[in-house]
Amino acid sequence: MADAETNLPGTSAVEIKNDPRVPAELNNNVFITTLDKIYNWGRKRSMWPMLFGLACCAIEMICTAAARYDLARFGWELMRPSPRQADLMIVSGTVTKKMVPQIVRLYNQMPQPRYVIAMGACATGGGPFKEGYNVVSGIDKFLPVDVYIPGCPPRPEALMHGFVKLQEKIEKQSLRTVSWYQPGGDDVVPVPMLGPDMVDLRRSAEIAEKTRA
16 A cells, blocks of 8 residues: 555555554554544534524523623624525524424534534523423423533533533544444434424324323
């Protein structure tokens, strides 16, 4: 193998294979590993959050995007008004049952790869309104959540910490295993139906079986 193929200038394939600093599982995929680092570095430094506030947590999210906290340091300063231009949904505030279908619809309109942050006690688990008849006990009942940020509401520093944790998660992803590059990896979520209660269509078979019983 030529030096150019290893993607490490001045290093031969034999030297890489015998290098104790390179784990055994990486001996045969040095080039792919380097691509992962470059790809993930670009994505984690250019996230475009969607400006989507639901309640009081949205005020803290807006404060975080103001000049004092300087989100441009992380490459996150572009808050987009359209899901077509965003790759991060920050669910900030109380999630009501009337709002869930719209949240899921917006999530499905976001291009891959896409991520979700549940900001605050309400979006995480229902918060003080958990037992309310019109409130969902956490958006993770319907969407895959990548980072949970506790608080009521969490301060801007907590949201920034959540950003860093999401960046750490992105750093560990690989082009070979991420779902959006796999056959049938499209994770479109069926829009739930609002009836006497929220109906998740992914559980329709389970609901039908319990109804018959």
